[in-house]
Amino acid sequence: MIYRANIGRFEIASLQVWPLQQMPASEVLLDVDASSLEECHRRLPQFFGDDLSLIELTQNICVIRSPDQIVLVDTGEALHRAGAILAWGLAAVGIQPHEVDLVFLTHRDSDHVGGAVGAHGEALYPRAKYLISRLEYEAFKSEAKRADQFCSSIKPLEDRGLLEFLEDGAEIAAGLTAVATPGHRSGATSLRIEDGGQAALLLADTLHLPVQITHPEFSSVWDGDAELAARTRRQIVDQAESDGLLLAVPHTPFGGLGYVQLEAGKRVWSPLEWDSDA
Numbered sequence: 001m002i003y004r005a006n007i008g009r010f011e012i013a014s015l016q017v018w019p020l021q022q023m024p025a026s027e028v029l030l031d032v033d034a035s036s037l038e039e040c041h042r043r044l045p046q047f048f049g050d051d052l053s054l055i056e057l058t059q060n061i062c063v064i065r066s067p068d069q070i071v072l073v074d075t076g077e078a079l080h081r082a083g084a085i086l087a088w089g090l091a092a093v094g095i096q097p098h099e100v101d102l103v104f105l106t107h108r109d110s111d112h113v114g115g116a117v118g119a120h121g122e123a124l125y126p127r128a129k130y131l132i133s134r135l136e137y138e139a140f141k142s143e144a145k146r147a148d149q150f151c152s153s154i155k156p157l158e159d160r161g162l163l164e165f166l167e168d169g170a171e172i173a174a175g176l177t178a179v180a181t182p183g184h185r186s187g188a189t190s191l192r193i194e195d196g197g198q199a200a201l202l203l204a205d206t207l208h209l210p211v212q213i214t215h216p217e218f219s220s221v222w223d224g225d226a227e228l229a230a231r232t233r234r235q236i237v238d239q240a241e242s243d244g245l246l247l248a249v250p251h252t253p254f255g256g257l258g259y260v261q262l263e264a265g266k267r268v269w270s271p272l273e274w275d276s277d278a
C-alpha cells in the first residue's frame with residue numbers, strides 16, 4: 001500500500017512494507033489500561049483487531065521527493081526479510097535505488113537500518129549519502145549485543161566513505177532538518193520537513209500507536225529509556241498540536257500519516273484522509 005501527502009513542494013510517499021499484524025496491546029505498551037484503549041477504540045476502531053485488546057501494527061517507510069532531491073527515510077529490514085518489499089514500493093512510485101540522493105537513518109534498529117546494505121556490504125542506494133546522528137552512531141557502535149548488526153549495516157557504509165554524521169538541528173537539505181527525539185533509542189532522530197507554510201515530522205519510533213497521542217505516558221516495551229521516551233513523546237504531541245504538524249508514525253497502519261487534534265479537551269489522532277493507489 002502507498003499513502004501520499006504533500007508539504008509545500010515536497011511529496012511524501014509512505015510505503016507500507018510489512019503486512020498488518022495484530023498484537024495484544026498489553027504486550028506493546030507498558031502500563032496501558034482498558035479504559036484508555038476503549039476510549040481510543042470508540043474513535044478509531046480501524047486501528048484495532050477484532051478484540052479491542054488487540055492492536056494493529058505495520059511498518060511504513062517514507063520517501064520524499066523535492067524538486068531536486070530524493071530522500072529515503074530508513075531502509076526497512078535486510079533484503080532477505082522485507083527489503084524486497086521496499087524495493088517494490090519504491091519502483092511503484094517511480095524511484096530506482098540509484099536515484100536516491102540521501103538516506104536518513106532515524107535509529108539503529110534492524111527494521112530501520114537493516115536494508116541499508118546488501119549481503120556483500122554493497123550500498124543498496126549506491127549514489128546516496130547515508131546520514132545518522134553522531135550520538136546514535138556512537139551508541140550503536142558501542143552496544144556489544146548489536147555488534148554483528150553494526151558490522152553488517154553501518155560499518156560497510158563507513159568503510160566506503162558513504163556515512164555522514166548529524167547533530168541535532170542540522171539542515172540536511174533546504175527545508176529538511178534533523179530533530180533529536182531521544183528515548184526509544186538514545187540518539188533517535190526524526191526529520192522535519194518545512195515548506196510553503198506547512199510542516200511535517202517523520203518520527204523515529206517516537207510513538208507506535210494512536211492511543212499514545214492521548215496518553216504519551218504509555219511507553220512501549222521497545223523503548224530503551226521509557227521515561228525519556230515519554231517526555232519526548234509529550235513534547236512532540238504538544239508541538240504537533242500547537243503547530244499543526246503532519247506526523248508520520250513508522251508502525252501505525254494506513255501509512256501512519258495524521259495530525260494531532262484537540263477534541264473535548266483531549267488530544268487525539270486524526271489520520272490523514274488518504275487516497276491509496278496501490
Ligand SMILES: [Zn+2]
Binds near residue numbers: 109112205250251
Ligand atoms: Zn521500528
